Amino acid sequence: MIRIQSLSKRFASFEAVRSVSLEVPKGAFLVLVGPSGCGKSTMLRMLAGLETPTAGTIAFGDEVVSDGDAGWGVEPSKRNAGLVFQSYALWPHMTVAGNVDWPLKVAGLAKAERQARVTEVLKLLGIEALGARYPNEISGGQQQRVAIARMIAPRPGILLFDEPLSNLDAKLRVEMRTELLRVHRATGATSVYVTHDQVEAMTMASHVAVLNNGEIEQFGSPHDLVRDPATAFVATFVGTPPANLIPVGPDLELVGVPTGAQAMFRPEHLRVSDKPRPGAIALEFAEASPMAGRTMITGTRGATRLTAVVDEAPDLAVGDTIYFALPSEPAAIFAASGERLK
């Protein structure tokens, strides 16, 4: 179990994390997701013990491991946590087996025990054949596996991942997602995973915290976030494709909603046509891509950008006028400042 309470981190004049609180049970897969600079990596480094919080506490189970108010923290190596770095941080002068073995050696394990464990984790990650190679002799995906093997070898109760898939190509990324979840289940550990890719968050997480400007915008299951976004930011950040927000104003008049508020419409609720219809919004056709038997269509005009997912797409060229018809009721309404009105 991980419990974070009022956690803050300030670097000189910059406040990277502002009073974040959340709690996940043992065995959870927590994903911290948000745009770059949102404070998610700082959160992870505080969990690892590489940074000390300026305020607030972190507890693993019943044990407080970081106490920002007291300016105190348990050493990284004594937290029963492992970290996979974005750069993998494989020690270049050690072989694959050496990389996995070294932390065990530092921990003072006997040789026979170490050998058995190294073999075991290399096998778990499917890289037992690479033991004698050096990190620069293997591919990026293999380096990634070595980094994970090295992390889980000492059997940590908490697995931390710092954007581990961002250096891999798209296909490998999908494979490694599955692989990571398998390792997560096999170890039974609690995982915290940092990414800027909401697809990774949606596919892997049991719990997601969407961070923006150092604060939690919303914390919940992937399903919660898509079905019931708490803020305009979350509504436009998660989901494939994300929901549309249309400012209430000349294009869209809603009874009882002040001008400047934003109405949310889901892509699957919009309809498109190449002919004008009453109440439809006219945009320029921008792009269309087929997905799972349907078509995703995007139209733009100035800063307005709408995406619809439809069964039948009109045959249009880029720049043609396309009409987006909205359902009578928006799925949600947000204030101009972003908070949910209804």
Place this chain on the structure above:
Amino acid sequence: MTHALSLKAASQRWASGGLALKLAVLLALGVLVAAPLLRIFLETLGPDAIAAWTDVTASRLSRNLLWLPLANTMILGFGVAAGCVLIGGYLAWLVVMTDIPFRRTIGLMATLPFMIPSFATALAWGSLFRNSRVGGQVGFLEGLGLAVPDWLAWGIVPTLIVLIAHYYSLAFTVIAAALATVNSDLVEAAQIAGAKRGRILMGIILPVALPAIVAGASLTFAGAVSNFAAPALLGLPVRMQTLATRLFGLIEVGQTARGYVIAILLIAVSALFLWFGNKVISGRRSYATITGKGGRAKRFELAGARLPLFAVALAICVLTTIVPVLILIASSMAPSSSALFSNWTLHYWFGASDPAIAQGQAGVWHNPFILSATSLTVGLGVTVAVTGTALGLIVAFVLARHGRGPLAGAINQLSFLPLLVPGIAFGAAYIALFGAPIGPLPALYGTFPLLVIAGTAYLLPFAVQTGRAVIQQVSGDLDESARLTGAGFFRRMGAITVPLAIRGLAAGALIVFVKIMRDLSLVVLLFTPTTPLLAVLAYRYASEGFTQFANAITVVILVISIAATLLANRLQAKSQPWLKS
């Protein structure tokens, strides 16, 4: 049919391989680099000269001719390599990996000693520590009434110290660059594994930096065994010989065959260790950044050790940069080096000839010999900078465009061969080749062109490196994208290539200029009264006891080189990644 086809293919390869250009470049490099080295070797195999090999290596004389100098040379080589790696590594670690105050300042100062010629540091040492053992003026410390023991005034100890003070910045640069690529993630990963500081240093940082440490050691080793100025100024007066000073002495007294044998052995020693270092490094895997992404600079917190470590670093930097320069300036104005800071006079700078002072030598400003030496030295520097850079650019171009096949391989090897050859041995090789007329060509010994040719060849590796950097910068995508717009060759040259390349070329040329300005070892054998050069004059004055003149000339060299170096750095906006925070 097949025959005709293969002929056609062959002729295409001819054209595309730039064969004529390659042959021309190879010929030039052959004359400049290979011929002198072959010649010096062949000279020692002649019927009259072959005996020199036994004289040097296995005779009653060989103890003094070879073995003692060789022993001293090796002591200097290993001692300097060890000292430089320790000091350079220490400073590099502080600057790159810790939260030491004034990191940038220390990082900058640690690169300066290499810009100060080693004879300047040696002269400064003499002005401070000279004792009365060899007669002449005593140094400042004896002037204060302190008795300086012989071992500290002369011989191997001061030579070692001066060489370490000169070469450590080379080790610093190499090691700092390597440490800068050590991702702080690597250290944090070890922290998470539970390793303590000592274990992280020994288990992670040192092994990752090892190739750089070996490179730093072999470079400084080669520098120390090749160095002529420091052992000549501090060792020769008490008959301490190294291979370099022995080579100089033998050629000076006309025993050229024996001198050439020593030169060949010196090249062998220097090249052997450079080769060995290179082998150690390339045998291991390259540890340069394994991934591009991630990694942040988190500095090692020194806590309570911060100030003491800073004080040590600052002391090292000040003692090897500011102090020697100040001593040189003071001593160029003090009538007696035993009282460096009193009775200052500008006589040695601006005075007219006065029989009462320094046997009537006029001050630097009025001394026609020094003035002509200054213009000749600057002239040589400019000429070599231009010829060297031009040749370097051509070689780099040929290697970039037609870099395949045995000819290109030979060009590549030849262009970097001078790096392995100590300057004084290179000078000896040039005497061997150009000392006598070749066919219809007159002997070049004692002429300006010989100095230009020798300097160009000697500095070719640096010039080629500049050329490579420049070509890499401008060729490829940039040129191709200009080509796609339809711009012709000259249009592209004028609008893209030249503007991009000019700064790099100018900076590279300035570095060649500085290296020539302050070089002593290459020119000390090629020097004749008709071709006086500043560095050699300073050396001559110093060995004749006119220390003020020697120091004044050295200050002139320093001022010119530092100005040119600063200009070069500016042009280059030198990339020193370890100074970025």
